[in-house]
Amino acid sequence: xxxxxxxxxxxxxxxxxxxxxxxxxxxxxxxxxxxxxxxxxxxxxxxxxxxxxxxxxxxxxxxxxxxxxxxxxxxxxxxxxxxxxxxxxxxxxxxxxxxxxxxxxxxxxxxxxxxxxxxxxxxxxxxxxxxxxxxxxxxxxxxxxxxxxxxxxxxxxxxxxxxxxxxxxxxxxxxxxxxxxxxxxxxxxxxxxxxxxxxxxxxxxxxxxxxxxxxxxxxxxxxxxxxxxxxxxxxxxxxxxxxxxxxxxxxxxxxxxxxxxxxxxxxxxxxxxxxxxxxxxxxxxxxxxxxxxxxxxxxxxxxxxxxxxxxxxxxx
Amino acid sequence: xxxxxxxxxxxxxxxxxxxxxxxxxxxxxxxxxxxxxxxxxxxxxxxxxxxxxxxxxxxxxxxxxxxxxxxxxxxxxxxxxxxxxxxxxxxxxxxxxxxxxxxxxxxxxxxxxxxxxxxxxxxxxxxxxxxxxxxxxxxxxxxxxxxxxxxxxxxxxxxxxxxxxxxxxxxxxxxxxxxxxxxxxxxxxxxxxxxxxxxxxxxxxxxxxxxxxxxxxxxxxxxxxxxxxxxxxxxxxxxxxxxxxxxxxxxxxxxxxxxxxxxxxxxxxxxxxxxxxxxxxxxxxxxxxxxxxxxxxxxxxxxxxxxxxxxxxxx
Numbered sequence: 264x265x266x267x268x269x270x271x272x273x274x275x276x277x278x279x280x281x282x283x284x285x286x287x288x289x290x291x292x293x294x295x296x297x298x299x300x301x302x303x304x305x306x307x308x309x310x311x312x313x314x315x316x317x318x319x320x321x322x323x324x325x326x327x328x329x330x331x332x333x334x335x336x337x338x339x340x341x342x343x344x345x346x347x348x349x350x351x352x353x354x355x356x357x358x359x360x361x362x363x364x365x366x367x368x369x370x371x372x373x374x375x376x377x378x379x380x381x382x383x384x385x386x387x388x389x390x391x392x393x394x395x396x397x398x399x400x401x402x403x404x405x406x407x408x409x410x411x412x413x414x415x416x417x418x419x420x421x422x423x424x425x426x427x428x429x430x431x432x433x434x435x436x437x438x439x440x441x442x443x444x445x446x447x448x449x450x451x452x453x454x455x456x457x458x459x460x461x462x463x464x465x466x467x468x469x470x471x472x473x474x475x476x477x478x479x480x481x482x483x484x485x486x487x488x489x490x491x492x493x494x495x496x497x498x499x500x501x502x503x504x505x506x507x508x509x510x511x512x513x514x515x516x517x518x519x520x521x522x523x524x525x526x527x528x529x530x531x532x533x534x535x536x537x538x539x540x541x542x543x544x545x546x547x548x549x550x551x552x553x554x555x556x557x558x559x560x561x562x563x564x565x566x567x568x569x570x571x572x573x574x575x576x577x578x579x
Numbered sequence: 580x581x582x583x584x585x586x587x588x589x590x591x592x593x594x595x596x597x598x599x600x601x602x603x604x605x606x607x608x609x610x611x612x613x614x615x616x617x618x619x620x621x622x623x624x625x626x627x628x629x630x631x632x633x634x635x636x637x638x639x640x641x642x643x644x645x646x647x648x649x650x651x652x653x654x655x656x657x658x659x660x661x662x663x664x665x666x667x668x669x670x671x672x673x674x675x676x677x678x679x680x681x682x683x684x685x686x687x688x689x690x691x692x693x694x695x696x697x698x699x700x701x702x703x704x705x706x707x708x709x710x711x712x713x714x715x716x717x718x719x720x721x722x723x724x725x726x727x728x729x730x731x732x733x734x735x736x737x738x739x740x741x742x743x744x745x746x747x748x749x750x751x752x753x754x755x756x757x758x759x760x761x762x763x764x765x766x767x768x769x770x771x772x773x774x775x776x777x778x779x780x781x782x783x784x785x786x787x788x789x790x791x792x793x794x795x796x797x798x799x800x801x802x803x804x805x806x807x808x809x810x811x812x813x814x815x816x817x818x819x820x821x822x823x824x825x826x827x828x829x830x831x832x833x834x835x836x837x838x839x840x841x842x843x844x845x846x847x848x849x850x851x852x853x854x855x856x857x858x859x860x861x862x863x864x865x866x867x868x869x870x871x872x873x874x875x876x877x878x879x880x881x882x883x884x885x886x887x888x889x890x891x892x893x894x
Contacts, residue, residue, distance in 0.1 A: 418828075422828075540736065551721075
């Protein structure tokens with residue numbers, strides 16, 4: 264079974280190819296036109312950095328979700344005798360300020376970071392896509408007004424509004440997803456609308472109207488599937504952004520409520536000690552590096568996907 | 580051009596209207612309403628009713644809105660009972676300090692980002708380009724506060740080169756009196772911005788290098804240096820100027836984290852403290868000012884684009 268590009272729909276799974284199979288397909292390329300997703304995957308698979316990043320994401324997901332089954336630690340009760348113990352055989356990454364094992368904490372915090380990151384990105388892209396596609400498709404004054412709403416939302420500094428919403432709602436994991444998504448979809452909406460403006464003049468979209476198909480059909484069945492490249496790329500970047508925003512909120516102490524934690528929340532412990540002049544490096548590096556590795560991998564994947572969907576690069 | 584200006588300003592006003600409606604609506608989202616947020620959760624219903632009446636929160640939404648906008652137009656952004664200070668005076672006190680941080684950080688990051696982005700575009704797909712690309716990607720993926728933490732650890736704990744705290748004080752003069760303490764906050768802030776400018780400059784120069792006017796200049800026998808600096812550089816710089824206007828929200832966000840990490844006494848730190856104290860007047864007042872700045876920034880970016888680039892015609 265080949266690795267599936269993130270965001271590929273399940274129906275496409277059996278058509279994904281391993282790099283070895285790619286060359287075979289190239290031979291029959293002239294006879295059989297292939298789907299956008301499949302051609303995209305071929306370009307993607309040639310990008311070694313993107314494949315490494317994909318591997319990294321798989322590793323991080325396994326580390327966070329399967330890791331705790333193998334490396335069992337107590338992440339609910341504090342253990343004050345172990346407070347701030349340096350790395351040792353019993354605690355490979357040391358302990359934090361209330362005695363939680365840092366390696367185990369990294370897994371538990373990672374679960375929240377990844378869950379919120381993925382879910383927020385999907386919610387935001389879903390809303391943004393529908394809103395942008397309908398707005399662009401309807402056009403005229405309705406489109407103008409809908410886009411002014413997007414402008415208004417985008418001119419409010421994102422971080423400030425997310426902080427205010429966190430203050431209001433004292434979020435748990437689920438509410439946090441919506442707090443992050445509630446303003447993030449605006450940017451997606453603008454992009455998808457731009458795409459729709461060019462797609463709606465195409466013959467096959469015009470044809471829907473001629474046959475008597477409704478707006479919803481044109482948007483959901485014809486425009487959105489053809490904008491899928493933009494949408495998948497945006498989802499990838501949105502995941503990285505959501506993880507960073509969650510980390511920021513956690514760092515400011517406005518993230519998910521304890522004993523739940525995320526990577527940013529773990530970092531805030533390190534700051535307190537640094538400011539008082541003591542260097543507990545194991546409070547800083549593990550969560551910091553985890554954030555960077557995750558986000559940089561998603562950025563590389565997003566970049567490679569953007570190349571994959573650029574038709575001029577799909578030279579075959 | 581005049582028609583474009585008028586239309587663009589009307590758009591900005593509509594956006595401003597929507598933003599203010601949203602901000603006032605946000606007031607009512609606070610747990611138990613704005614008065615409970617002000618008085619605390621143990622306020623009696625009588626007290627809440629009394630203050631609701633006093634502040635007009637019992638009136639219909641549009642009446643509240645008109646009254647509130649009237650106050651805004653008189654420069655009244657609300658009063659922080661937690662700090663016993665009007666929000667306007669808080670902004671007057673903290674904004675200049677934040678502007679210093681943002682301006683220094685922006686200038687330093689542009690000084691590195693523009694030349695290095697240009698270098699990358701000219702020497703694209705070389706080892707140098709790949710290394711610098713790697714650094715920019717690192718800048719994108721690294722949270723601002725983590726950069727701050729690392730700088731503190733390396734430069735003030737491991738080697739005592741710079742202090743871990745930003746200069747303290749209420750006036751701009753006090754901030755500027757200790758330039759050594761400004762080094763780390765400005766460096767951390769610039770690193771993240773550098774990633775943004777250099778990536779943008781790189782792609783902008785690469786886009787410009789394939790334009791027809793470059794081929795024309797070369798055909799006329801202009802030297803490679805003249806093509807680069809006289810034609811490509813100037814055109815690429817113009818889009819950076821526009822980007823500056825559009826990046827205000829990013830600048831603001833970065834400043835919040837830097838100010839918290841280095842305890843820099845600017846608007847970001849005040850905003851953070853207001854969040855911890857649920858001081859909603861400060862939160863909303865600051866957000867409104869930052870939003871206003873963004874709307875004006877976007878407007879100026881659009882207009883300057885039209886003025887600077889004769890090819891752009893808005894109809």
